Amino acid sequence: MEDIVLQVKDVTIGDKKSGYSIVDKVNIEVKKQQIVGIVGESGCGKSMTSLAIMQLMPVNIAIKEGQILFSGEELTALKEKELRKVRGKDISMIFQEPVRALHPLHKVGKQIEESLKIHTNLSKEDRKKQTISLMKSVGIPDAEMRYDQYPHQLSGGLNQRIMIAMAIAADPSLIIADEPTTALDVTIQAQILQLLRSLRERRGVSIILISHDLAVICENCDYVYVMYCGQIVEEADVRTFFQSPKHPYTQALIQASPDPEKKIDQLMAIKGTVPSIENIPEGCRFAERCPHKTERCTKVEPKLYEQNDGTKVKCFLFEEGR
Numbered sequence: 001m002e003d004i005v006l007q008v009k010d011v012t013i014g015d016k017k018s019g020y021s022i023v024d025k026v027n028i029e030v031k032k033q034q035i036v037g038i039v040g041e042s043g044c045g046k047s048m049t050s051l052a053i054m055q056l057m058p059v060n061i062a063i064k065e066g067q068i069l070f071s072g073e074e075l076t077a078l079k080e081k082e083l084r085k086v087r088g089k090d091i092s093m094i095f096q097e098p099v100r101a102l103h104p105l106h107k108v109g110k111q112i113e114e115s116l117k118i119h120t121n122l123s124k125e126d127r128k129k130q131t132i133s134l135m136k137s138v139g140i141p142d143a144e145m146r147y148d149q150y151p152h153q154l155s156g157g158l159n160q161r162i163m164i165a166m167a168i169a170a171d172p173s174l175i176i177a178d179e180p181t182t183a184l185d186v187t188i189q190a191q192i193l194q195l196l197r198s199l200r201e202r203r204g205v206s207i208i209l210i211s212h213d214l215a216v217i218c219e220n221c222d223y224v225y226v227m228y229c230g231q232i233v234e235e236a237d238v239r240t241f242f243q244s245p246k247h248p249y250t251q252a253l254i255q256a257s258p259d260p261e262k263k264i265d266q267l268m269a270i271k272g273t274v275p276s277i278e279n280i281p282e283g284c285r286f287a288e289r290c291p292h293k294t295e296r297c298t299k300v301e302p303k304l305y306e307q308n309d310g311t312k313v314k315c316f317l318f319e320e321g322r
């Protein structure tokens with residue numbers, strides 16, 4: 001048990017006004033030094049789940065049910081003041097667009113130093129030294145010179161490294177990276193992902209990596225959760241996941257991913273659309289788009305059935321634990 005860093009337990013997240021659930025009874029577990037991927041199409045609830053862990057949801061959104069345990073402590077029970085101590089210090093986040101997260105009028109070095117000011121007792125002089133060393137450790141060349149620059153003077157990749165330096169400044173045990181490389185070109189994307197993987201080795205940090213890109217998940221994660229329409233529909237260790245994807249949605253996602261090995265782009269869109277949260281169907285939420293659907297699927301909701309290889313699949317095809 002002691003190597004479990006985070007447990008999201010039966011968490012349902014809803015819109016306070018309409019009462020609609022955006023995320024439905026989600027369970028996620030992250031172990032020490034593990035990189036856990038959450039994958040799914042746009043709008044399936046990946047970001048909302050990660051914001052809920054940090055308790056940073058939009059004002060109209062709330063956790064309706066469930067618990068979030070961080071190192072055994074229930075985050076959902078903490079007051080805002082206590083949560084502020086956890087954010088940045090124990091858990092930190094990296095977003096898709098660093099420019100939005102960084103203050104445009106503050107020097108990047110000062111912004112990293114601010115994290116150290118809040119979360120450590122270092123003197124001013126030591127904070128600057130530590131900031132430069134953090135900038136070097138995330139691969140920023142000429143760190144002393146860059147320290148005095150503003151975000152607009154840095155490339156997208158360098159700004160992303162600044163945000164990673166801010167995220168690791170207080171030595172958190174969990175980093176949530178929400179589409180951290182989507183806005184970057186392919187070469188820089190690979191470098192940033194390599195940097196995240198190295199943080200796990202160097203600092204023993206655990207990482208939740210949110211992405212809609214299966215190749216990113218495949219190359220970087222140990223364990224994968226697939227979300228569809230606010231629910232987890234499959235979870236597995238990464239090798240089993242790619243060797244034998246089980247849920248019809250997962251299979252469709254894999255088929256829809258361009259295969260870099262093949263010259264012709266194999267992109268095959270998944271037919272149909274995700275149901276909207278105002279119109280959640282009875283039974284399986286994927287049934288409408290599923291080639292294997294039976295009448296039962298449209299009436300009864302399947303559970304997450306555990307398989308012999310440890311995978312869990314929310315589909316009646318796997319009810320007997322095949």
Ligand SMILES: Nc1ncnc2c1ncn2[C@@H]1O[C@H](COP(=O)(O)OP(=O)(O)OP(=O)(O)O)[C@@H](O)[C@H]1O
Nearest residue numbers: 015022041042043044045046047048049058060277
């Ligand atoms: N402020 C909000 N108020 C009400 N509903 C919202 C709000 N923000 C997001 N949603 C809804 O919550 C659902 C989940 O959104 P979320 O951003 O978590 O999805 P996602 O999987 O991260 O998608 P993306 O990859 O596009 O960010 C969507 O249906 C979205 O319309």
